Amino acid sequence: MRAKREALKALFTAISENKVDRDIVDLLLLINSIKGVYTTSSCSGRVGIIEEPKIGAKPLSRWIIKKHAPITFEEAKDSLKDAREGIIFLKAQPPIFHIVGETPEIGKKLHEIGLSSGFKYTTFKALSKDRVLVEINGTEYLTVPLGRDGKVLITDEYLEFLINLANEMLERSKSRLPRLEQNFKKLKKELGEDELFYELNPPRAQYI
Template identity: 30%
Template sequence: MDPSAEFGRWKAQCLSKADLSRKGSVDEDVAEIVQLLNGQEQFFTTSSCSGRIILLDGSINGFEVQKRNCRWLLVTHKPCIKDDMIVALKNANGDAVLKFEPLVLHIQCQQLQDAQILAVRSTHGLEVPLSHKGKLMVTEDYIDFLLKIANQKMEENKKRIERFYRCLQHALERQTVTKSYPKEKVNEKTNAYSHKKKRNREKACDRCITEENDKERENDNSSGLSAAVSPEDD
């Protein structure tokens, strides 16, 4: 079977099912990006998360929580208030950990070259243990302090989602322009115009990406973006 046709069949089959994330649906803040990607023949998303604040209850091994072997006491894709966190902590029996996780997209790409325009990754996040064997190990004031940081990260994450969307649009437009102008049988005037237009689009996209990278260097505590090309449970 033609690889392109096979990819299209696989895409249709996967998109007919629910999102593979724990929530099972696409978050509002990332819906435009998912729609943009799934509207391209060379991409489709398998799972997504716009970013979240979560409280996990489980065992800790080297301060790393294994999400598959723990209980989710609280999860929100919006800013979190202290009262909700305190109530959730009362249900902790093991070692509860507060986490902030930024945007994650799991995307299948038809070819490696298609995946290259999605090569955006950052490790910014937050992970702090709050209790041990059900006993709260920090004060409520400290929890309030942590939530202020987590909520700031959530707001910054939303701004980064918007910047990523603009960069992705530029990259896809540049790809379309490149495919629209074959190297052969193009007169000099059209060729010069297309190259100038391509350079302008490249500068716009590169400027957007540069601003994103500069933002990360300026603020190590800010949230980031990540895009993966292989499907994975979120």
């Protein structure tokens, strides 16, 4: 109960500060309104261009453009003017949700929901007798090097091809979100709603 209370407070604060991807706010509220279930971190999927000082140096990486929606060739081309140091990558990443089930039985249901909704990389990330963390994740990942130290080493034609491909992968992965939402609505009917969620007066609770 205490862990969910803290998770809900963090979520509601993030929503009020516009730090949550807008296209999954209602889905996150739905998930967290279910008895025995809460989220820790989530992303609605994104396309962007990032600089990494060296392979594996993720904490020091710098996004020069990042959107949770398709980007245009012009946006990508313009962003590359800001590239300075490190390896330049184009990335496409699918939606990802980290969800806690407060019993092993609920954890199994979360895992089944992820898979049945088309998120084939859904896995158990942490298991204990009273807590199960499930990662609901898709397969549509793309990482392509574009250049290094501010110098782009591919043609505009190839860049445009990559942008179109990345956008297509993002849209394909996001297309599963309505199915995921429907499956969580079914789970809410099965498990019931959590009084704690409404007690903390979340934003837009009247719609959940």
